[in-house]
Amino acid sequence: MSKKKISPQIVILLFSGLLFGFFLLLPMVTILAKSVYGSDGVTFEFYANLFAGGNIFQAFLNSVLISAASGIITTVLAFIPAYAVNYTNIHKRLKKIIAALVMLPMLLPTITYGFAIIYSLGKQGIITKILGRQIVDIYGTAGLIIGYVIYTLPISFMLINNTMGYIDKKFMIVSRIMGDSTLKTFVNTVITPLISTLAVSFIQSFTLSFTDYGIPAALAGNINLLSTRLYNEMLGSLPDFNTGSAVSILMLLPSVLSILLISCLNRYNIRYNKISVIELTKNRVRDWICGILSGIIILLVLSMFTVIFLVPFVEQYPYKMQLTVSHVTEIFTDHTLMNVYRNSLIVAFLTALLGSLLVYACALVSARRGEHRHYGKIPDTVSLITNTIPGMVLGVAYLLTFRGTFLQNTFAVLILCNIVHYFSSPYLMMKSSLEKLNASWETTARLMGDSWLKTVVRIITPNAIATLLEVFSYFFVNAMVTVSAVIFLASTKTMIITAKIKELQHFANFNEIFVLSILILSTNLAVKGLIRLFAAIRMKKGK
Amino acid sequence: MLELKNIEKSFGNVNVLRHINFSVDDGEIISILGSSGSGKTTLLNIILGITQPDCGEIRFNTHDITKVPMEERGFNIVFQDYALFPNLNAYENIVYGLRNKPDISTPDEVQDLIDLLGLREHLNKNIEQLSGGQKQRVALARTLVMKPRILLLDEPLSALDGVIKESIKEKIRQIAKEFHLTTIIVTHDPEEALSLSDKVMILGSGTILQYAKPDEIIHAPKDGFVTEFILRQLEIKRSNILALFDGGEVRTAV
Structure with missing residues (x-):
């Protein structure tokens, strides 16, 4: 008989458990505590004042x-x-x-x-x-x-x-x-x-x-x-x-x-x-x-x-309506703004990559038949909870929880916040897609000597790639457009476009606001287009 | 020889299997016949090792394998829906097991299997390009490459039609004989069970109603259920078919 090994499913559950413990449960408890805990202990004075x-x-x-x-x-x-x-x-x-x-x-x-x-x-x-x-x-x-x-x-x-x-x-x-x-x-x-x-x-x-x-x-x-x-x-x-x-x-x-x-x-x-x-x-x-x-x-x-x-393409709206590209070239040569764009790309890409991995791992445990399936209720519950928490609340909770820690003002906190905030939909998408795949693959492959991980790599993943790409694109687009949570978390060093737009509002800098918006739109279109193209090429190869 | 002794299994309050005792000799084809809810799938899963029985013992060649995990029992299964891997072509499916156990079948043996099952011209096809019968044969080949000690077949014919059904039946018989392979078939179709196997086990609400040669079941049904459902079904089928051949003209005349 083989020794009892820790299965990869358990590792996934432990890891995601820890992750959501630290980045969902802890912040929510913190925010709740903050609302009822003043300098003199438990109090309802904040609600009363409110x-x-x-x-x-x-x-x-x-x-x-x-x-x-x-x-x-x-x-x-x-x-x-x-x-x-x-x-x-x-x-x-x-x-x-x-x-x-x-x-x-x-x-x-x-x-x-x-x-x-x-x-x-x-x-x-x-x-x-x-x-x-x-x-x-x-x-x-x-x-x-x-x-x-x-x-x-x-x-x-x-x-x-x-x-x-x-x-x-x-x-x-x-x-x-x-x-x-x-x-x-x-x-x-x-x-x-x-x-x-x-x-x-x-x-x-x-x-x-x-x-x-x-x-x-x-x-x-x-x-x-x-x-x-x-x-x-x-x-x-x-x-x-x-x-x-x-x-x-x-x-x-x-x-x-x-x-x-x-x-x-x-x-x-x-x-x-x-x-x-x-x-x-x-x-x-x-x-x-x-x-x-x-x-x-x-x-x-x-x-x-x-x-x-x-x-952004006219001299000065609405007074001087001559067409010009000078605003646009100005913005594109502005290092600060281009840095902000680069930051957004980094955050969106990492959110999409890590988010897709997490969603895939969790859905594998909950959607596929196996001895660990009953633990699948854990990611299901997490998904329901994350869905109920508004981005603003999550952002505030992160701000309160990670203030003064090494995570403050990092890309990591933005990425984690995005992943937790947008976990629900892609998880449900991934789960329902994995449930539709043949339920006997794992058993069949195991009888032919595969470990669970081998089957995931060789069989499940190639057949789930279309949904994985959709999940990736969902995370990417949402990380690019999200405002509510990140305005509380972006710092001067980690400024991203949407938070920058909020800042530019103070200076009524609408040329920049709109050019940055066009940048977001075209980036999202480009990413979606690339993913479509990739999927189409794969389809052709398969035929 | 495979022996099951006093196997019991319940899910919650439902007794799915009770007092299951039987044995299968080497090289025998047996069918487990029952309607849905009779416990036949659970029994299959217990033999395969997916499901643990609540009590009782499974022995293979006198070794107790009750607690041996699925992949170490050396049994193998072809599922009803074949569970072929759609990202691989027919050939890659057939030799999938060799990635993990390269020496289990020699290249010649693999080629012989491909010819035996008539798959040579389909090797480069994608799974979705194969017909039902071809899929079934690819799944059989993939399983036989692993040289299972017992071959389990879950409703092997139910997704196939007419002539294909008969040819797959023939292949199953041929394989069992050629490899002296103990084969256990799960089915809900009496005609399939009785015409294909050396022995048939009729399962009803979790117990064995009769376990005997097809001949015996036909001529000496042991149980009311067996007579009522299994034999009657076959008799209706027989008289319908006979009517087609003998009474055809009479009917059209009416």
């Missing part, structure tokens, strides 16, 4: 109402392009373009959205100029809602589009044969199976808006929000870490509630045994209406971003 002012209620309420309104609008709007992609006979290529364009804003940081809206719909905004008058006052509720909708539309679209893809459309035929009216068929075979996804979409966009800092940073105006309050408590003129922690806990609560609600709702998703491909009924009117509406939505969203490509 509520005594009264305007924390107002901030909370504003955040909830504005986020909820955005959630509803987003979900309704996202339904239209998703319907166009899944239920019309619009040309396949056009469908692909619709989907790609709807998701495009994901490749930009939310902080850019805010400034783009100012330059589009503000007093001197380009759309204001074209229309001859300002359509809404952007500093406040309207601006925030527009920003949040643009921010969460891609995610909402992704959710709805995904579920629609898994709805068995044969039921539409059954419904019609049974004599249902068009409306009844629509309600029964499209809306009903989507109900829980629509709810999830609402909650998800609510949570994202509720916890976002990038958009309020530019557009909050005089509106008091929880996120701006948190920022001011921590990094304002009079930092108060205790009160800041208390605000963080306030922000955490609805978020935790939302995610728990989502995980409950997901259980009510209708699962079809198989997805049959059917020919959708011919209906040119429907196709045109859906196509045009989707086009309008995309146009409205993208019109907000045209300024990014205009402002």
Whole structure:
């Protein structure tokens, strides 16, 4: 009999356990402790002080109402392009373009959205100029809602589009044969199976808006929000870490509630045994209406971003409109800014590399059959927890926990924060993909003399490479665009683009803000393109 | 000889296997026949070594192997879905085991196996280019390269149709004979079990209802279940097929 060896799965569990212990549990405990532990021991005075002012209620309420309104609008709007992609006979290529364009804003940081809206719909905004008058006052509720909708539309679209893809459309035929009216068929075979996804979409966009800092940073105006309050408590003129922690806990609560609600709702998703491909009924009117509406939505969203490509390329917007590349060349020769870009690349690349490895290792333990599978609940739980913690709260928690340690002002702390912050989605993606692979590979390979690690390297990894690349790209793009956590952690030495944009806001340096945004966008597009190319080459080789 | 003595297994409160006692002689083909939930997969997993029995003993050639881990028992299995590695071609799948144990089969033996299973023209194909029967034969070859002491086959025919089924049956018989290889087949199909094996074990709700030669099962069913489900099924099949040949004209006339 062989000696009892420590299996690689146990090593993975121990390592990830330690990692999440130090970089998830410890910071969260710290922030909680900070909110109830003053110089005289346990106290609720920070919460009391917070509520005594009264305007924390107002901030909370504003955040909830504005986020909820955005959630509803987003979900309704996202339904239209998703319907166009899944239920019309619009040309396949056009469908692909619709989907790609709807998701495009994901490749930009939310902080850019805010400034783009100012330059589009503000007093001197380009759309204001074209229309001859300002359509809404952007500093406040309207601006925030527009920003949040643009921010969460891609995610909402992704959710709805995904579920629609898994709805068995044969039921539409059954419904019609049974004599249902068009409306009844629509309600029964499209809306009903989507109900829980629509709810999830609402909650998800609510949570994202509720916890976002990038958009309020530019557009909050005089509106008091929880996120701006948190920022001011921590990094304002009079930092108060205790009160800041208390605000963080306030922000955490609805978020935790939302995610728990989502995980409950997901259980009510209708699962079809198989997805049959059917020919959708011919209906040119429907196709045109859906196509045009989707086009309008995309146009409205993208019109907000045209300024990014205009402002830095003219002499001085809006007074001197001669085209020039002098701003751009200036920025590209500015060592500080190029250093910031380089920093962002380093952080995004390492986040993607290490994050993918961690996600893969954890998913291998939880998704594949074996004696350690029951421990898979550990990464599952971690994934659920990380999903509930808003980036801002995580950032504040890291700031409090690692202040004065060797990790302060390092790239390591930014990378770790990103990995923990974005762990959930790629982990679930990886897990579901590994679960779909043949369950008997490990047993078969072991009977032929493989160790578990050999099987992982020789068999599992080559067959999981497509998802691994997707996970890599998810981490990379998000590390490039994230604002909320890193504004608390980036230092002068480790400044990254999104934090720099926040800093440039003080100097109203919009040329630089927009050029840096273009840099982020093109880097993300380039990385996504490269990964596609790589995957396509692999596919060809395999054939 | 493989012997199982007093094997018991439960999952939670469910007794999946009770009082399992039987033995298999060298070179014999036996089938474990049962419907889903009868415990046949658990029994297979216990023989293979994936699952530990709660109590009882497994002996192979008089050695107690109950606690010997799966990979050291020297048994091997072809799973129902074949578990072929899609990132490797047919040939690379067949010789996969040689990476770890280069001397287990000589190059000549591998080539003989390839010819025996009629795979020569498919060696460079990707797995998804192979038909069901070809996949089954690649999986068989991959397993036989390892020279297993016992060959386990999990529903080897259920994913195949008509003529292919018969030809794979023939191959399994041929292999068992040629290598004097003890072969244990798990199946839910009485026709498969009775027409392919030297002995058939009928499993019902975790116990052995009958373990005998096919002839004996047909002519002396030991249990109501055996008569009711196994024999009746075969009789219906027989009369349907006979009706096709004899009564065909009568039917069309009606």
